[in-house]
Amino acid sequence: MNANIGDRLHVHGNVVGQADRQGEIIEVRGPEGGPPYLVRFDDGHETLVYPGPDAVIESSEEVAG
Known part of the structure; x- marks a missing residue:
């Protein structure tokens, strides 16, 4: 899993009953x-955050598109 x-x-x-959580990656430390x-x-x-199998990264191009 890689992110920017x-x-x-x-x-x-x-x-x-647990809601999804969404947020912006503000720093990549790995x-x-x-x-x-x-x-x-x-x-x-x-x-x-160390994302697990329940996490998805949406690239900034996908979000803007």
Whole structure:
């Protein structure tokens, strides 16, 4: 999984009733675009994320398109 600054991280809820979370990747700390990522979620919360299999990265070109 590789990302760039400005891409969106979409984490699907993995428990019944748990909402999906979405946020903007504001920093890539891994080599060659790999995790971990510093993400600012839509609620304003910022955290370091190691995405799991329930996460999808949407490139900034896809989001703008």
